[in-house]
Amino acid sequence: MIIVIEPLSRIFVDDRVVKLTKLNDSTFGGFCNCGGEMIQRGIATIGDERMIIVECKSCWKTDAIVFNGRLRTEKVEVEIVDRRNFKEFLKKHLTELEYESLIKKAHGEDYNYNAFSRAKKKLEDMGFDSDEVLFLLQF
Numbered sequence: 001m002i003i004v005i006e007p008l009s010r011i012f013v014d015d016r017v018v019k020l021t022k023l024n025d026s027t028f029g030g031f032c033n034c035g036g037e038m039i040q041r042g043i044a045t046i047g048d049e050r051m052i053i054v055e056c057k058s059c060w061k062t063d064a065i066v067f068n069g070r071l072r073t074e075k076v077e078v079e080i081v082d083r084r085n086f087k088e089f090l091k092k093h094l095t096e097l098e099y100e101s102l103i104k105k106a107h108g109e110d111y112n113y114n115a116f117s118r119a120k121k122k123l124e125d126m127g128f129d130s131d132e133v134l135f136l137l138q139f
C-alpha cells in the first residue's frame with residue numbers, strides 16, 4: 001500500500017516516509033481506468049525505485065507508477081491522507097498516550113514527556129520531521 005500524505009508532501013511506503021517532490025506543470029501521465037487523462041502530480045525516489053504520482057482529471061483517482069531503473073514496472077493504487085484524516089493516520093502508528101502527548105504539545109498544553117519522546121522517536125524513525133508534524137497538529 002502506498003499512501004500520499006498531502007499536507008506534508010510525503011509518501012508512506014514499507015513503513016517509511018519519503019519526500020514527494022510536487023510537479024505543477026500538468027505533464028501527461030497516462031490514462032485512468034475510467035478513460036480519463038491523468039496528470040503527473042509528484043515524484044519520489046525510494047532506494048532504486050522511482051515513483052510518479054498521477055491523478056485522474058475526471059474521477060480524481062490517484063495512482064503511483066513505480067519504475068525500477070528505466071522500466072515501467074507497475075501501477076499501484078494510492079491512498080490519500082489529507083489534513084482531515086492525518087490524525088487518524090497517526091493514531092494507527094502511535095499508542096494512545098503517545099498520540100495524546102503530541103496533540104497536547106502541539107497545543108501548548110502540559111504533556112507526558114516520556115510518551116512524547118517515544119512518539120517523536122517513532123515519527124523520526126519513520127522519516128517524518130517531528131516539528132512539521134507538530135505544526136500540522138496545531139490546527
Ligand SMILES: [Zn+2]
Nearest residue numbers: 032034056059
Ligand atoms: Zn479516472
